Amino acid sequence: MTTTAPESGKPRRVRRGSVIGNTGLYVATGVAALLFLIPFYLIVRNALMTDPEITGENWKWLPSHIQWGNVSELFHDETVDFGRSLWNSTVVAVLMTVGTLLICSLAGYGLARIPYKHANKVFYAVLVTLMIPTAVTFVPSFVLVSSLGWVDSYRGLIIPGLFSGFTCFLFRQYYLGFPKELEEAARVDGLSHWSAYWRVVVPNSLNFFAAMATITFISGWNAFLWPLVIGQDPSAWTVQVALSSYMTNQTVNYHLIFMATAISILPLVFVFLFLQRWLVQGVARTGIKG
Structure with missing residues (x-):
């Protein structure tokens, strides 16, 4: 894989292994960040739901109606x-x-x-x-x-x-x-x-x-x-x-x-x-x- 250097105009080789390695690093970092954020998502989701929605058999990604009244309660x-x-x-x-x-x-x-x-x-x-x-x-x-x-x-x-x-x-x-x-x-x-x-x-x-x-x-x-x-x-x-x-x-x-x-x-x-x-x-x- 080659690219053109911006100053000299000569082709510059980019190692395919380094590109694959960087891509794998980004993917692994993204997956780790997603796993890290899942507990926070569940906390916020459940905080804005009612008890029947939280314990219901059917999973809901978001509350049907955001229960802002939970804060006041x-x-x-x-x-x-x-x-x-x-x-x-x-x-x-x-x-x-x-x-x-x-x-x-x-x-x-x-x-x-x-x-x-x-x-x-x-x-x-x-x-x-x-x-x-x-x-x-x-x-x-x-x-x-x-x-x-x-x-x-x-x-x-x-x-x-x-x-x-x-x-x-x-x-x-x-x-x-x-x-x-x-x-x-x-x-x-x-x-x-x-x-x-x-x-x-x-x-x-x-x-x-x-x-x-x-x-x-x-x-x-x-x-x-x-x-x-x-x-x-x-x-x-x-x-x-x-x-x-x-x-x-x-x-x-x-x-x-x-x-x-x-x-x-x-x-x-x-x-x-x-x-x-x-x-x-x-x-x-x-x-x-x-």
Whole structure:
């Protein structure tokens, strides 16, 4: 297969294998994207249907009549205050993200940059926490939170999850590869470790902070088990707990479940679309390879 080069006018050969390979790549990517979008299509489709249409024997690609009233029914449901649950999830996810980034970035910077003879031992202790199953610490954490009177409060939902050993590990790996010249110049100008961190390191690490913020926000928004135990009063429910309440032993409100699901994933979609490029770049800069 030959084509004409635009500048020289001479024929230029194009390998047939590369064309076939690129076509196969595009087809595989398109199929993967289609499979990825199927769950979102089903959520939106069912959210705008009635229960008889969702559970009917005859499959319908689209609702016969779009049920926009499902949105109003969801937010006016007296059994579940979904608007309050959205607010609770927003507060928990945002504060957890800010607190986790602050604590873990300081811990990671200290382990990577501040000279201390026991730094490696502390780092290994942090790594050991990653090997402890969550189920082992769940009951002691609940007993501690309950004794402090933090049940049904934002403190009980947020504070126990502020430190993440994995996030601390990623920050340490990132700071090990951070240019030392910038910090040395700051030290020459008389800045302390604290000032160098805030005035030099953080402003030059915003891409990585955005990546970690995306991961932490999604994790905080999707948390279910801990908010289920701590948020015993309906006023303290998060979105994930509220979703579970639409499915009981007596009834299953399919249209409300799917409508609530569609609304609850919108913040995650916006956050991911806005920060996706920093998410890939940030993880690539942690030093983890292979």
